[in-house]
Structure formats: structure tokens, C-alpha cells
Amino acid sequence: MLQDKLSALTLLSALGAGLVAGIFFAFSAFVMKALARLPPAQGMLAMQSINITVLTPAFLGVFFGTAVAAVVAVGVALFSRERPGAFYLLLGSALYVFGVIGVTGAFNVPRNNALAAVEPTHAEAASLWARYVSEWTVWNHVRTAAALGAAVSFILALRASTQH
Structure with a gap:
């Protein structure tokens, strides 16, 4: 029973981290490049709008829900280190919590807040x-790599737990 719940939690963590990695990848691969091609005032207005509209229950649920699942997975992994895949659970959780949530809070959000405070037509x-x-x-590249690494780690944890 516990194994089934842990497997479900790990699967949800992998899916959430993968989805977040995809969102971040899109920004790194083409969204920011497209915004940078616009006249500065237009690019700023667009990004300011994105930074407001991203704060939806759907995005925040996946973004923070994956972090909660990762933290619970860490707890399980710490209490069952001998469990196959425990290392990958720890790794995936650390990558997501520190590399995604931590980097977002420390580097991306402060830049978003600073951007929000600027009038796009200012000199x-x-x-x-x-x-x-x-x-x-x-910093978005860092978040992308961390989220992708977390997704892969959670998948490896699932694989290890089903092979034993």
C-alpha cells in the first residue's frame, strides 16, 4: 500500500517537473528571444503581462504542488534509504526544490518585481x-536544467523501485 502511494507520488513529481521544465524551456528557447526582438517598451509590456497572467491556479498548482510532492518524497527517501531508487528521489527533490523553487525566488522573481516597477516609456x-x-x-536556463534533471531523477526512482 505504501509502495503504491510512493509510486504515485513519484510519478506525479516526475510529471510536474517535466511540465515545468517544458514551460521554462519554451521561455529559454523562443519566448524571451521573441520578446527581445520587439521594441523595448513593447517587450517590457508583454513580459509584465506574462508575469501577471502566469499567476493562475493551474500554473501555481503544478509549480508548487510538484515542490510539495518532492518534499514528501524526500521525507520518504530519508526514512527508507535502503529502498531502491531512494537516491534518485533525494536527487530529484533537491533539484526541484533548490534548482527550480529556490532559483525562481532568489533570481527570477526579484527581476520580475523590478521590471514591474518600471514604466516602459521611461528613458x-x-x-x-x-x-x-x-x-x-x-537563470531560466538553470531552472530548465534543474526541472528536467528532477524529472529524469524521479523517472529513475520509479524505474529502480519497479525492478526490485
């Missing part, structure tokens, strides 16, 4: 926008 807005796109995207 210094263009230089802020250029710096924002560059710095935000670098």
Missing part, C-alpha cells in the same frame, strides 16, 4: 529591459 527602460532579458534568461 532608462530600454537598458533595464536588455539587462533583464539577459539575466532572467540565464
Whole structure:
């Protein structure tokens, strides 16, 4: 019974991390590049709008729900280290919690807040926008890699637990 619940939790963590990785990948691969091609005021307005509209129950549920599932998985892994796949549960959880949630809070959200405080037509807005796109995207690459690594780790944890 516990094994079935842990498997379901691990599967949900893998799916959530994979979905988040895909969202972040889209921003790194083409969304930010498309916004950077616009005139600065238009790119800023678009990103300011994205930063508001992303705060939906669907996105936040997946984003933070995956973190909750990962933290529960860490608890299980710590109390059953001999369990096949426990290392991968720990790794996936650490990647998601620190590499996705931690990086978002420490690096992306502060940049989003700073962008929100700037009027796009202000004289210094263009230089802020250029710096924002560059710095935000670098940290988004980190989040993308962490979320993808977490998804792979959760899949490896599932695989290990079903092979024994």
C-alpha cells in the first residue's frame, strides 16, 4: 500500500517537473528571444503581462504542488534509504526544490518585481529591459536544467523501485 502511494507520488513529481521544465524551456528557447526582438517598451509590456497572467491556479498548482510532492518524497527517501531508487528521489527533490523553487525566488522573481516597477516609456527602460532579458534568461536556463534533471531523477526512482 505504501509502495503504491510512493509510486504515485513519484510519478506525479516526475510529471510536474517535466511540465515545468517544458514551460521554462519554451521561455529559454523562443519566448524571451521573441520578446527581445520587439521594441523595448513593447517587450517590457508583454513580459509584465506574462508575469501577471502566469499567476493562475493551474500554473501555481503544478509549480508548487510538484515542490510539495518532492518534499514528501524526500521525507520518504530519508526514512527508507535502503529502498531502491531512494537516491534518485533525494536527487530529484533537491533539484526541484533548490534548482527550480529556490532559483525562481532568489533570481527570477526579484527581476520580475523590478521590471514591474518600471514604466516602459521611461528613458532608462530600454537598458533595464536588455539587462533583464539577459539575466532572467540565464537563470531560466538553470531552472530548465534543474526541472528536467528532477524529472529524469524521479523517472529513475520509479524505474529502480519497479525492478526490485
